[in-house]
Amino acid sequence: xxxxLNPPQKPGATRTTAExxxxxxxxxxxxxxxxxxxxRKGARIITRADDIYIWDxxxxxxxxxxxxxxxxxxxxGRQELIEAATRQLQTLPFYNSFFNTATPPAIELAExxxxxxxxxxxxxxxxxxxSESNDTVVRLVRRYWDLxxxxxxxxxxxxxxAYHGSTMAGxxxxxxxxxxxxGGLPIPDIVHIEQPFWFALGRDERSERLSREEFGRRAASxxxxxxxxxxxxxxxAFIGEPVQxxxxxxxxxxxxxxxxxxICDRHGILLVSDEVITGFGRTGQWFGCETMGxxxxxxxxAKGVTSGYIPLGGVMVGERVAxxxxxxxxxxxxxxxxxxxxxxxxxxxxxxxxxxxxxVERVREDTGPxxxxxxxxxxxxxxxxxxxxxxxxGALQLVRDKTSGAPFPAELAxxxxxxxxxxxxxxxxxAVGDRMIIAPPLSMTRxxxxxxxxxxxxCLDLTLAELQQKGAF
Numbered sequence: 001x002x003x004x005l006n007p008p009q010k011p012g013a014t015r016t017t018a019e020x021x022x023x024x025x026x027x028x029x030x031x032x033x034x035x036x037x038x039x040r041k042g043a044r045i046i047t048r049a050d051d052i053y054i055w056d057x058x059x060x061x062x063x064x065x066x067x068x069x070x071x072x073x074x075x076x077g078r079q080e081l082i083e084a085a086t087r088q089l090q091t092l093p094f095y096n097s098f099f100n101t102a103t104p105p106a107i108e109l110a111e112x113x114x115x116x117x118x119x120x121x122x123x124x125x126x127x128x129x130x131s132e133s134n135d136t137v138v139r140l141v142r143r144y145w146d147l148x149x150x151x152x153x154x155x156x157x158x159x160x161x162a163y164h165g166s167t168m169a170g171x172x173x174x175x176x177x178x179x180x181x182x183g184g185l186p187i188p189d190i191v192h193i194e195q196p197f198w199f200a201l202g203r204d205e206r207s208e209r210l211s212r213e214e215f216g217r218r219a220a221s222x223x224x225x226x227x228x229x230x231x232x233x234x235x236x237a238f239i240g241e242p243v244q245x246x247x248x249x250x251x252x253x254x255x256x257x258x259x260x261x262x263i264c265d266r267h268g269i270l271l272v273s274d275e276v277i278t279g280f281g282r283t284g285q286w287f288g289c290e291t292m293g294x295x296x297x298x299x300x301x302a303k304g305v306t307s308g309y310i311p312l313g314g315v316m317v318g319e320r321v322a323x324x325x326x327x328x329x330x331x332x333x334x335x336x337x338x339x340x341x342x343x344x345x346x347x348x349x350x351x352x353x354x355x356x357x358x359x360v361e362r363v364r365e366d367t368g369p370x371x372x373x374x375x376x377x378x379x380x381x382x383x384x385x386x387x388x389x390x391x392x393x394g395a396l397q398l399v400r401d402k403t404s405g406a407p408f409p410a411e412l413a414x415x416x417x418x419x420x421x422x423x424x425x426x427x428x429x430x431a432v433g434d435r436m437i438i439a440p441p442l443s444m445t446r447x448x449x450x451x452x453x454x455x456x457x458x459c460l461d462l463t464l465a466e467l468q469q470k471g472a473f
Contacts, residue, residue: 021042051443061426064428071302073280073303081309081346084348088342096336103339104341109339113314120297125140127313128338132167137298139333143328147324153236153269157227158239159192162174162175163244164274199397213253216254219252239272242283270298280354282391298317299315306346310346311337372389384399417467427459
Protein backbone atom coordinates (compact mmCIF):
# COMPACT_ATOMS: atom_id res chain seq x y z
CA UNK A 1 0.00 0.00 0.00
CA UNK A 2 1.33 3.45 -0.91
CA UNK A 3 2.59 5.54 1.97
CA UNK A 4 0.67 8.81 1.98
CA LEU A 5 0.51 11.91 4.08
CA ASN A 6 -2.59 12.04 6.25
CA PRO A 7 -3.94 15.49 5.28
CA PRO A 8 -5.18 17.81 8.02
CA GLN A 9 -8.95 17.88 8.36
CA LYS A 10 -9.47 21.65 8.72
CA PRO A 11 -6.60 23.56 7.11
CA GLY A 12 -7.04 27.31 6.93
CA ALA A 13 -9.75 27.15 9.57
CA THR A 14 -8.76 30.56 10.94
CA ARG A 15 -10.34 32.34 7.93
CA THR A 16 -13.60 31.95 6.07
CA THR A 17 -13.68 31.49 2.30
CA ALA A 18 -14.84 35.09 1.88
CA GLU A 19 -11.93 36.34 3.98
CA UNK A 20 -9.43 34.36 1.93
CA UNK A 21 -10.97 35.70 -1.27
CA UNK A 22 -10.91 39.28 -0.05
CA UNK A 23 -7.24 39.08 0.93
CA UNK A 24 -6.42 37.30 -2.32
CA UNK A 25 -8.02 40.09 -4.38
CA UNK A 26 -6.21 42.74 -2.35
CA UNK A 27 -2.70 41.36 -2.77
CA UNK A 28 -2.27 38.38 -5.13
CA UNK A 29 -1.80 38.87 -8.87
CA UNK A 30 -2.59 35.51 -10.49
CA UNK A 31 -0.96 34.19 -13.68
CA UNK A 32 -2.95 34.43 -16.93
CA UNK A 33 -5.87 36.11 -15.11
CA UNK A 34 -8.14 39.12 -15.53
CA UNK A 35 -7.71 40.45 -12.00
CA UNK A 36 -10.88 42.57 -12.03
CA UNK A 37 -13.02 39.66 -13.22
CA UNK A 38 -11.53 37.37 -10.57
CA UNK A 39 -12.15 39.93 -7.83
CA ARG A 40 -15.83 40.09 -8.78
CA LYS A 41 -16.40 36.35 -8.34
CA GLY A 42 -13.63 35.39 -5.91
CA ALA A 43 -10.92 32.77 -6.27
CA ARG A 44 -11.51 29.10 -5.60
CA ILE A 45 -9.49 28.42 -2.43
CA ILE A 46 -7.83 25.00 -2.44
CA THR A 47 -6.85 23.88 1.04
CA ARG A 48 -5.66 20.27 0.87
CA ALA A 49 -5.06 17.30 -1.41
CA ASP A 50 -4.59 13.54 -1.33
CA ASP A 51 -4.12 10.91 -4.06
CA ILE A 52 -5.94 12.30 -7.15
CA TYR A 53 -8.29 14.58 -5.21
CA ILE A 54 -8.22 18.15 -3.94
CA TRP A 55 -10.57 19.90 -1.48
CA ASP A 56 -11.63 23.52 -1.47
CA UNK A 57 -12.30 25.76 1.51
CA UNK A 58 -16.00 24.87 1.37
CA UNK A 59 -15.17 21.18 1.84
CA UNK A 60 -15.97 20.11 -1.74
CA UNK A 61 -14.01 17.07 -2.91
CA UNK A 62 -12.76 17.50 -6.50
CA UNK A 63 -11.20 14.94 -8.82
CA UNK A 64 -8.10 16.60 -10.29
CA UNK A 65 -8.00 15.40 -13.89
CA UNK A 66 -5.24 17.92 -14.70
CA UNK A 67 -2.58 16.75 -12.18
CA UNK A 68 -2.40 20.27 -10.77
CA UNK A 69 -0.92 21.79 -13.93
CA UNK A 70 0.25 18.70 -15.83
CA UNK A 71 2.71 17.90 -13.05
CA UNK A 72 1.51 15.82 -10.06
CA UNK A 73 2.37 12.54 -11.78
CA UNK A 74 2.58 10.37 -8.64
CA UNK A 75 -0.46 11.92 -6.98
CA UNK A 76 -0.76 14.11 -3.90
CA GLY A 77 0.48 13.37 -0.40
CA ARG A 78 3.33 10.99 -1.19
CA GLN A 79 5.26 10.65 2.02
CA GLU A 80 8.42 9.50 0.23
CA LEU A 81 8.78 12.90 -1.44
CA ILE A 82 7.96 14.83 1.72
CA GLU A 83 10.58 12.88 3.68
CA ALA A 84 13.20 13.44 0.95
CA ALA A 85 12.62 17.19 1.14
CA THR A 86 12.71 17.17 4.94
CA ARG A 87 15.98 15.22 5.11
CA GLN A 88 17.66 17.55 2.65
CA LEU A 89 16.36 20.68 4.38
CA GLN A 90 17.84 19.40 7.63
CA THR A 91 21.20 18.59 5.99
CA LEU A 92 21.82 21.26 3.36
CA PRO A 93 18.81 23.45 2.53
CA PHE A 94 20.64 25.40 -0.17
CA TYR A 95 23.92 25.94 -1.88
CA ASN A 96 24.60 27.17 -5.39
CA SER A 97 26.36 25.54 -8.33
CA PHE A 98 28.57 28.53 -9.12
CA PHE A 99 32.26 28.87 -8.16
CA ASN A 100 33.24 25.31 -9.14
CA THR A 101 30.84 23.86 -6.57
CA ALA A 102 28.28 21.02 -6.61
CA THR A 103 26.05 19.23 -4.12
CA PRO A 104 25.39 15.47 -3.86
CA PRO A 105 21.66 15.67 -4.75
CA ALA A 106 22.39 17.59 -7.97
CA ILE A 107 25.09 15.11 -8.98
CA GLU A 108 22.89 12.12 -8.14
CA LEU A 109 19.98 13.53 -10.12
CA ALA A 110 22.19 14.29 -13.12
CA GLU A 111 23.39 10.68 -13.06
CA UNK A 112 19.83 9.34 -12.75
CA UNK A 113 18.56 11.52 -15.62
CA UNK A 114 21.35 10.24 -17.84
CA UNK A 115 20.16 6.73 -16.98
CA UNK A 116 16.46 7.19 -17.84
CA UNK A 117 16.68 9.53 -20.84
CA UNK A 118 17.54 8.42 -24.41
CA UNK A 119 21.18 7.38 -24.86
CA UNK A 120 22.37 10.58 -26.59
CA UNK A 121 21.80 12.48 -23.34
CA UNK A 122 24.59 12.27 -20.79
CA UNK A 123 24.58 15.88 -19.57
CA UNK A 124 22.01 18.17 -17.96
CA UNK A 125 21.75 21.90 -17.30
CA UNK A 126 19.43 22.65 -14.37
CA UNK A 127 17.01 25.54 -13.98
CA UNK A 128 13.94 26.21 -11.89
CA UNK A 129 11.06 25.81 -14.35
CA UNK A 130 10.02 24.93 -17.87
CA SER A 131 10.16 28.59 -18.89
CA GLU A 132 13.75 28.87 -17.65
CA SER A 133 14.58 25.62 -19.43
CA ASN A 134 13.35 26.97 -22.76
CA ASP A 135 15.18 30.26 -22.20
CA THR A 136 18.27 28.12 -21.71
CA VAL A 137 17.57 26.36 -25.01
CA VAL A 138 17.85 29.66 -26.87
CA ARG A 139 21.21 30.33 -25.22
CA LEU A 140 22.47 26.79 -25.86
CA VAL A 141 21.38 26.71 -29.50
CA ARG A 142 22.99 30.02 -30.36
CA ARG A 143 26.14 29.27 -28.37
CA TYR A 144 26.47 25.94 -30.22
CA TRP A 145 26.40 27.57 -33.64
CA ASP A 146 28.82 30.30 -32.49
CA LEU A 147 31.25 27.56 -31.49
CA UNK A 148 30.73 25.89 -34.87
CA UNK A 149 31.87 29.08 -36.57
CA UNK A 150 28.36 29.74 -37.92
CA UNK A 151 27.06 32.66 -35.82
CA UNK A 152 24.59 33.58 -38.55
CA UNK A 153 22.55 30.49 -37.65
CA UNK A 154 20.31 32.10 -35.05
CA UNK A 155 16.77 31.48 -36.24
CA UNK A 156 14.68 29.04 -34.18
CA UNK A 157 11.50 27.72 -35.75
CA UNK A 158 8.52 26.86 -33.56
CA UNK A 159 4.80 26.38 -34.15
CA UNK A 160 1.62 28.38 -33.82
CA UNK A 161 -0.43 27.49 -30.74
CA ALA A 162 2.64 25.95 -29.08
CA TYR A 163 3.39 26.72 -25.45
CA HIS A 164 7.00 26.97 -24.26
CA GLY A 165 6.64 29.15 -21.16
CA SER A 166 5.91 32.79 -20.40
CA THR A 167 9.32 34.43 -19.99
CA MET A 168 10.45 36.67 -22.85
CA ALA A 169 12.21 33.87 -24.70
CA GLY A 170 9.73 31.16 -23.68
CA UNK A 171 6.73 33.19 -24.77
CA UNK A 172 8.52 34.06 -28.02
CA UNK A 173 9.17 30.38 -28.74
CA UNK A 174 5.54 29.69 -27.99
CA UNK A 175 3.05 30.45 -30.72
CA UNK A 176 0.14 31.92 -28.80
CA UNK A 177 -0.94 35.20 -30.37
CA UNK A 178 -2.52 36.61 -27.22
CA UNK A 179 0.87 36.38 -25.49
CA UNK A 180 2.67 37.97 -28.43
CA UNK A 181 0.29 40.94 -28.33
CA UNK A 182 1.68 41.91 -24.92
CA GLY A 183 5.32 42.91 -24.61
CA GLY A 184 6.46 43.22 -28.21
CA LEU A 185 6.94 39.51 -28.82
CA PRO A 186 8.39 37.44 -30.32
CA ILE A 187 11.99 38.52 -29.87
CA PRO A 188 14.07 38.59 -33.08
CA ASP A 189 14.95 35.42 -35.00
CA ILE A 190 12.12 33.28 -33.68
CA VAL A 191 9.50 32.33 -36.29
CA HIS A 192 6.52 30.01 -36.43
CA ILE A 193 4.89 27.50 -38.75
CA GLU A 194 1.37 26.11 -38.56
CA GLN A 195 0.54 23.36 -36.05
CA PRO A 196 -0.23 19.70 -36.95
CA PHE A 197 -3.90 19.98 -35.91
CA TRP A 198 -5.77 17.61 -38.23
CA PHE A 199 -9.27 18.41 -36.96
CA ALA A 200 -8.90 22.15 -37.63
CA LEU A 201 -6.51 22.18 -40.61
CA GLY A 202 -6.72 18.77 -42.28
CA ARG A 203 -8.48 19.78 -45.50
CA ASP A 204 -7.08 20.25 -48.99
CA GLU A 205 -7.59 23.17 -51.36
CA ARG A 206 -11.04 21.80 -52.27
CA SER A 207 -12.00 21.61 -48.57
CA GLU A 208 -11.97 17.82 -48.68
CA ARG A 209 -10.67 15.90 -45.68
CA LEU A 210 -7.13 14.58 -45.93
CA SER A 211 -6.28 11.31 -44.20
CA ARG A 212 -4.43 11.85 -40.94
CA GLU A 213 -1.32 10.27 -42.45
CA GLU A 214 -1.39 12.52 -45.52
CA PHE A 215 -1.99 15.57 -43.36
CA GLY A 216 0.94 14.63 -41.09
CA ARG A 217 3.32 14.71 -44.05
CA ARG A 218 1.84 17.99 -45.29
CA ALA A 219 2.16 19.60 -41.86
CA ALA A 220 5.80 18.53 -41.63
CA SER A 221 6.46 20.01 -45.09
CA UNK A 222 5.67 23.44 -43.64
CA UNK A 223 8.98 23.18 -41.78
CA UNK A 224 10.83 22.54 -45.04
CA UNK A 225 9.06 25.50 -46.65
CA UNK A 226 10.02 27.82 -43.79
CA UNK A 227 13.67 26.69 -43.86
CA UNK A 228 13.83 27.46 -47.58
CA UNK A 229 12.15 30.83 -47.05
CA UNK A 230 14.63 31.87 -44.35
CA UNK A 231 17.66 30.23 -45.91
CA UNK A 232 19.08 26.93 -44.59
CA UNK A 233 22.30 28.65 -43.52
CA UNK A 234 20.42 30.87 -41.06
CA UNK A 235 18.26 28.24 -39.32
CA UNK A 236 19.59 27.01 -35.98
CA ALA A 237 16.88 24.74 -34.55
CA PHE A 238 13.29 23.54 -34.56
CA ILE A 239 11.45 23.20 -31.24
CA GLY A 240 8.22 21.33 -30.60
CA GLU A 241 6.20 19.56 -27.93
CA PRO A 242 5.71 15.88 -28.87
CA VAL A 243 2.04 16.50 -28.06
CA GLN A 244 0.93 20.13 -27.82
CA UNK A 245 -0.33 20.38 -24.27
CA UNK A 246 -1.62 23.83 -23.36
CA UNK A 247 -2.60 24.25 -27.02
CA UNK A 248 -5.30 21.62 -26.51
CA UNK A 249 -3.66 18.16 -26.36
CA UNK A 250 -3.04 18.16 -30.11
CA UNK A 251 -1.79 14.63 -30.89
CA UNK A 252 -0.02 14.78 -34.27
CA UNK A 253 -0.53 12.11 -36.95
CA UNK A 254 1.93 9.22 -36.85
CA UNK A 255 3.62 10.48 -40.03
CA UNK A 256 4.45 13.91 -38.63
CA UNK A 257 7.43 13.52 -36.31
CA UNK A 258 9.43 11.06 -38.47
CA UNK A 259 9.23 13.55 -41.32
CA UNK A 260 10.22 16.43 -39.02
CA UNK A 261 13.26 14.40 -37.96
CA UNK A 262 14.19 13.74 -41.59
CA ILE A 263 13.99 17.45 -42.44
CA CYS A 264 16.11 18.45 -39.44
CA ASP A 265 18.73 15.81 -40.30
CA ARG A 266 18.81 16.88 -43.94
CA HIS A 267 19.61 20.48 -43.03
CA GLY A 268 21.75 19.72 -39.98
CA ILE A 269 19.61 21.86 -37.68
CA LEU A 270 19.15 21.06 -34.00
CA LEU A 271 15.93 19.35 -32.93
CA VAL A 272 14.56 20.40 -29.53
CA SER A 273 11.89 18.33 -27.79
CA ASP A 274 9.95 20.27 -25.15
CA GLU A 275 9.09 17.56 -22.62
CA VAL A 276 7.88 19.84 -19.83
CA ILE A 277 4.43 18.23 -20.10
CA THR A 278 5.17 14.93 -21.86
CA GLY A 279 8.17 13.85 -19.76
CA PHE A 280 8.38 11.25 -16.99
CA GLY A 281 5.77 8.80 -18.24
CA ARG A 282 2.90 10.93 -19.47
CA THR A 283 2.82 9.36 -22.97
CA GLY A 284 3.55 5.78 -21.90
CA GLN A 285 7.29 6.11 -22.39
CA TRP A 286 9.68 7.99 -20.15
CA PHE A 287 9.71 10.81 -22.69
CA GLY A 288 7.45 11.84 -25.53
CA CYS A 289 10.26 11.80 -28.09
CA GLU A 290 10.49 8.03 -27.52
CA THR A 291 6.76 7.69 -28.21
CA MET A 292 7.09 9.75 -31.40
CA GLY A 293 10.32 8.13 -32.57
CA UNK A 294 12.60 11.18 -32.70
CA UNK A 295 16.19 11.70 -31.57
CA UNK A 296 16.38 15.28 -30.30
CA UNK A 297 19.61 17.18 -29.63
CA UNK A 298 18.13 19.05 -26.66
CA UNK A 299 15.24 18.11 -24.39
CA UNK A 300 13.62 20.41 -21.84
CA UNK A 301 11.87 19.11 -18.72
CA ALA A 302 10.18 20.35 -15.54
CA LYS A 303 6.80 19.60 -13.87
CA GLY A 304 6.80 15.78 -13.61
CA VAL A 305 10.47 15.60 -12.61
CA THR A 306 9.39 16.37 -9.03
CA SER A 307 5.66 15.72 -9.56
CA GLY A 308 5.29 19.43 -8.88
CA TYR A 309 6.16 19.09 -5.18
CA ILE A 310 9.04 21.57 -5.56
CA PRO A 311 9.95 23.68 -8.63
CA LEU A 312 12.70 22.25 -10.84
CA GLY A 313 13.49 22.26 -14.54
CA GLY A 314 16.35 21.65 -16.89
CA VAL A 315 17.67 20.79 -20.31
CA MET A 316 19.11 17.44 -21.31
CA VAL A 317 22.02 18.24 -23.62
CA GLY A 318 22.78 15.81 -26.43
CA GLU A 319 26.19 14.59 -27.47
CA ARG A 320 27.03 17.03 -30.27
CA VAL A 321 26.03 20.11 -28.25
CA ALA A 322 27.70 18.85 -25.07
CA UNK A 323 30.93 18.17 -26.95
CA UNK A 324 30.97 21.67 -28.38
CA UNK A 325 30.32 23.23 -24.96
CA UNK A 326 33.03 21.11 -23.33
CA UNK A 327 35.62 22.58 -25.70
CA UNK A 328 34.15 26.07 -25.90
CA UNK A 329 35.28 27.78 -22.70
CA UNK A 330 32.87 29.43 -20.29
CA UNK A 331 29.14 29.20 -21.00
CA UNK A 332 27.96 32.53 -19.52
CA UNK A 333 24.54 31.42 -18.35
CA UNK A 334 22.94 30.05 -15.18
CA UNK A 335 20.53 30.57 -12.30
CA UNK A 336 20.78 30.98 -8.54
CA UNK A 337 18.68 27.85 -8.11
CA UNK A 338 20.36 25.69 -10.77
CA UNK A 339 20.69 22.28 -9.11
CA UNK A 340 18.90 23.36 -5.91
CA UNK A 341 19.70 20.52 -3.46
CA UNK A 342 16.19 20.17 -2.01
CA UNK A 343 14.54 20.16 -5.43
CA UNK A 344 17.06 17.62 -6.71
CA UNK A 345 16.58 15.38 -3.69
CA UNK A 346 12.81 15.39 -4.25
CA UNK A 347 13.32 14.67 -7.96
CA UNK A 348 15.49 11.64 -7.18
CA UNK A 349 12.85 10.32 -4.76
CA UNK A 350 10.12 10.98 -7.33
CA UNK A 351 11.90 9.17 -10.17
CA UNK A 352 12.73 6.22 -7.91
CA UNK A 353 9.06 6.06 -6.90
CA UNK A 354 7.96 6.06 -10.56
CA UNK A 355 10.43 3.23 -11.23
CA UNK A 356 9.46 1.23 -8.15
CA UNK A 357 5.73 1.40 -8.90
CA UNK A 358 6.19 0.84 -12.63
CA UNK A 359 4.08 3.88 -13.50
CA VAL A 360 5.53 4.33 -16.98
CA GLU A 361 4.80 0.71 -17.84
CA ARG A 362 1.34 0.97 -16.28
CA VAL A 363 0.46 3.93 -18.51
CA ARG A 364 1.83 2.18 -21.60
CA GLU A 365 0.29 -1.25 -21.02
CA ASP A 366 -2.77 -0.72 -18.84
CA THR A 367 -4.24 2.67 -17.97
CA GLY A 368 -3.27 4.42 -21.21
CA PRO A 369 -5.02 1.87 -23.43
CA UNK A 370 -7.96 1.80 -21.01
CA UNK A 371 -8.30 5.59 -21.18
CA UNK A 372 -8.18 5.40 -24.99
CA UNK A 373 -10.96 2.81 -24.96
CA UNK A 374 -13.18 4.77 -22.58
CA UNK A 375 -12.50 8.09 -24.30
CA UNK A 376 -13.51 6.61 -27.63
CA UNK A 377 -16.94 5.97 -26.09
CA UNK A 378 -17.32 9.72 -25.52
CA UNK A 379 -16.88 10.32 -29.26
CA UNK A 380 -20.53 9.28 -29.65
CA UNK A 381 -21.78 12.17 -27.52
CA UNK A 382 -23.77 14.78 -29.42
CA UNK A 383 -21.28 17.54 -28.55
CA UNK A 384 -18.06 15.68 -29.36
CA UNK A 385 -16.51 16.03 -32.80
CA UNK A 386 -13.18 14.39 -31.94
CA UNK A 387 -11.79 12.39 -29.02
CA UNK A 388 -8.00 12.00 -28.79
CA UNK A 389 -5.68 10.43 -26.24
CA UNK A 390 -1.98 9.77 -25.91
CA UNK A 391 -0.96 7.92 -22.78
CA UNK A 392 -2.67 9.75 -19.93
CA UNK A 393 -3.56 12.86 -21.92
CA GLY A 394 -6.93 13.37 -23.57
CA ALA A 395 -8.95 15.94 -25.52
CA LEU A 396 -12.57 16.31 -26.56
CA GLN A 397 -13.41 18.77 -29.34
CA LEU A 398 -16.85 20.27 -28.72
CA VAL A 399 -18.75 21.05 -31.94
CA ARG A 400 -22.16 22.31 -33.01
CA ASP A 401 -22.43 19.75 -35.82
CA LYS A 402 -20.78 16.33 -35.61
CA THR A 403 -21.09 15.62 -39.34
CA SER A 404 -19.41 18.77 -40.62
CA GLY A 405 -17.36 19.56 -37.53
CA ALA A 406 -18.81 23.08 -37.52
CA PRO A 407 -17.82 24.96 -34.36
CA PHE A 408 -20.00 26.93 -32.00
CA PRO A 409 -19.95 30.73 -32.27
CA ALA A 410 -17.05 32.03 -30.22
CA GLU A 411 -19.29 34.29 -28.14
CA LEU A 412 -21.03 31.24 -26.65
CA ALA A 413 -17.75 30.20 -24.96
CA UNK A 414 -18.94 26.60 -24.84
CA UNK A 415 -15.65 25.32 -23.43
CA UNK A 416 -15.91 27.67 -20.46
CA UNK A 417 -19.56 26.70 -20.07
CA UNK A 418 -18.53 23.05 -19.84
CA UNK A 419 -15.67 23.87 -17.46
CA UNK A 420 -18.10 25.65 -15.12
CA UNK A 421 -20.25 22.50 -14.99
CA UNK A 422 -17.09 20.49 -14.24
CA UNK A 423 -16.24 22.69 -11.26
CA UNK A 424 -19.74 22.40 -9.88
CA UNK A 425 -19.75 18.62 -10.29
CA UNK A 426 -16.37 18.12 -8.59
CA UNK A 427 -14.05 17.74 -11.59
CA UNK A 428 -11.03 19.70 -12.76
CA UNK A 429 -11.02 19.65 -16.56
CA UNK A 430 -9.37 22.38 -18.62
CA ALA A 431 -10.96 24.30 -21.50
CA VAL A 432 -8.79 25.41 -24.43
CA GLY A 433 -11.32 27.24 -26.54
CA ASP A 434 -13.97 24.58 -27.13
CA ARG A 435 -11.52 21.75 -26.57
CA MET A 436 -11.80 20.03 -23.18
CA ILE A 437 -8.57 18.42 -21.98
CA ILE A 438 -7.27 16.18 -19.20
CA ALA A 439 -3.92 14.94 -17.94
CA PRO A 440 -4.62 12.99 -14.73
CA PRO A 441 -2.01 11.65 -12.32
CA LEU A 442 -0.14 8.60 -13.62
CA SER A 443 -1.01 6.84 -10.37
CA MET A 444 -4.71 6.81 -11.28
CA THR A 445 -6.42 3.41 -11.12
CA ARG A 446 -8.99 2.01 -13.56
CA UNK A 447 -11.72 2.49 -10.96
CA UNK A 448 -10.76 6.14 -10.55
CA UNK A 449 -10.70 6.47 -14.33
CA UNK A 450 -14.26 5.17 -14.46
CA UNK A 451 -15.21 7.76 -11.85
CA UNK A 452 -13.57 10.48 -13.93
CA UNK A 453 -15.25 9.39 -17.17
CA UNK A 454 -18.66 9.32 -15.50
CA UNK A 455 -18.13 12.89 -14.32
CA UNK A 456 -17.00 13.99 -17.79
CA UNK A 457 -20.08 12.46 -19.40
CA UNK A 458 -22.35 14.11 -16.84
CA CYS A 459 -20.75 17.50 -17.51
CA LEU A 460 -21.14 17.05 -21.27
CA ASP A 461 -24.82 16.24 -20.71
CA LEU A 462 -25.27 19.33 -18.54
CA THR A 463 -23.54 21.49 -21.16
CA LEU A 464 -25.78 20.09 -23.89
CA ALA A 465 -28.86 20.77 -21.78
CA GLU A 466 -27.77 24.37 -21.18
CA LEU A 467 -27.13 24.89 -24.90
CA GLN A 468 -30.54 23.46 -25.74
CA GLN A 469 -32.18 25.69 -23.13
CA LYS A 470 -30.52 28.71 -24.81
CA GLY A 471 -31.65 27.53 -28.24
CA ALA A 472 -28.01 27.16 -29.35
CA PHE A 473 -28.13 23.44 -30.20
